[in-house]
Amino acid sequence: MEIRLVRQEEMQEAAELADSIFRDSEQISMAQGFPNLFSSVYSESLGAFDKGRLVSFMGLLPGAVRIGSAQLYTYSLGSVCTHTDSRGKGVAGDLFAAVRERVKKAGASLLLVSGTRSLYTRAGCRPFGLIRQYTLSREHAASLKEVSGGSYTVRPYRRGDLTAMHKLAAARVGAYEQSIWDLGLLIEARAYGSCVKLRHQTYIAEKNGVPAAFLVAALPEEGLGQVREGIRPQGAPIMMEWAGEAGGLAAMLAAVVEENQLKQFFVPIAVHEQDVHDLLGFLPVQEQRNMGTVLISDSRLLLEQLRPYLNERSTDHSLGERLSCEPAAEDGVTLQLPGLPGLELTGDEWTSLVFDRSEMPQHASDQWREALGEVFPLPFPHTAGLNYI
Structure with a gap:
């Protein structure tokens, strides 16, 4: 099985596979509804090929989300489909692993996934917002x-x-x-x-x-x-x-x-x-x-990309320079601020803090609550708007 970027001349085959799963005779082709996703000029869509035949497809599109004066580099994943005769063989899992690796190497802090299947949640994608x-x-x-x-x-x-x-x-x-x-x-x-x-x-x-x-x-x-x-x-x-x-x-x-x-x-x-x-x-x-799930691909990069927003929203306009993190257990992080003990968060707690609510984890001190409460949760857009993938 070969996993790689889908070439432009193979996009028609990818669209036909997606149409067979998601469309009926009354609907326009997925290639028309998602023109950027089925273009090798804009997308970085990946496919699994068995002896040259496309058997599984994951539409992957780079983008950016603006949060105040900050810009988060993201990828959106959708139009995920596998031929019926290739299901149950681990193909989608291998393909999604390649997606995650590509996102991380590209310098994107977030992967936005239109689905909520166990394929994604097992890999750390979480409901959010x-x-x-x-x-x-x-x-x-x-x-x-x-x-x-x-x-x-x-x-x-x-x-x-x-x-x-x-x-x-x-x-x-x-x-x-x-x-x-x-x-x-x-x-x-x-x-x-x-x-x-x-x-x-x-x-x-x-x-x-x-x-x-x-x-x-x-x-x-x-x-x-x-x-x-x-x-x-x-x-x-x-x-x-x-x-x-x-x-x-x-x-x-x-x-x-x-x-x-x-x-x-x-x-x-x-x-x-x-x-x-x-x-x-x-x-x-x-x-x-919010629709779908999110994977925080790189927490340190997320804070780096958020720095202008963190600075403009914090009382002393310097939180972006002072707040840092290190990886921790359960896909979590340990947040660090000078003068305070580290705040360890699980992956669920970290995602919830960033996207979901202003309440802090129960074990967070008053100083941590005050500092983080000024900037989180992020004012994140609705993922099922015009940029839906």
């Missing part, structure tokens, strides 16, 4: 308009809006890095939407004639059947991405449910977006994990 998902309907439209402040005009996207949209997206405190071109490509490709037979529709909220917010909604495709396996309720309309003023978001949400006569529309909001939670607090809400 918290999302508050609101459920709204046409009955909420009037209240949404009221909390928006009434100063926004909502209209559909038109050519020429991408520059303003990019400016709004770049102002987010925690988000995937997206160029102007990325925004247009990802909206057109509809990676998540194509998996659950939803189309994209983009809205702009203007204030005094200037774009103040945008929203990308994934809405039902008329005449299409159910998906074979839905990640969420099958075909349920959902907000994919937004940026800008919270009031503009409320105004656009009212327009989405009214214009499309939706009985139900899901609105996932990361927990750090408090201005939105303040506005939408009257809606039904459910707290849930």
Whole structure:
């Protein structure tokens, strides 16, 4: 069995394998829904080849997540599939080991995995992050308009809006890095939407004639059947991405449910977006994990890449220079600060501290709680937005 990068001329074979697992006759090809993942120019997707035949594929795409003024280099893993006649032979395990090794060598601190299978959790991938998902309907439209402040005009996207949209997206405190071109490509490709037979529709909220917010909604495709396996309720309309003023978001949400006569529309909001939670607090809400799992590939590198954010958020603006770590048992770390005893955390505790909650482990001293509570959890974006892999 040969495990290596998938070449461009082999990407069609990879897409056909993925389509046979994840698509039906009504859906576009995985290569169309995930164009970067099935391109050797952008991706570092790996395959297992048996006598020249691709028998297993793992789509691997490098990227970056901006946290304040810091930039975390990441990889996203998805479209994982194996031919039925090659399953149960350890091929996927060997391939995932190669993925982890590649990520580590590339200088990425995080691997974001779209799945939660034991294949990933056995290797240290963990559930992470918290999302508050609101459920709204046409009955909420009037209240949404009221909390928006009434100063926004909502209209559909038109050519020429991408520059303003990019400016709004770049102002987010925690988000995937997206160029102007990325925004247009990802909206057109509809990676998540194509998996659950939803189309994209983009809205702009203007204030005094200037774009103040945008929203990308994934809405039902008329005449299409159910998906074979839905990640969420099958075909349920959902907000994919937004940026800008919270009031503009409320105004656009009212327009989405009214214009499309939706009985139900899901609105996932990361927990750090408090201005939105303040506005939408009257809606039904459910707290849930971010989609998929995360592997902290290199904890020391993670802290190094986070240094600008740690400095800007800490009271003395020097935590990024002072905080360090060493590997510990159970995929954990021992955090170190001058003048304090080391704080040993298991892998679960470390991941939870970074992504999930502001509460410290019970054995953390007051000094550790004060120092870490200023910077963790990170304001991490929703992983099932436009950059879903």
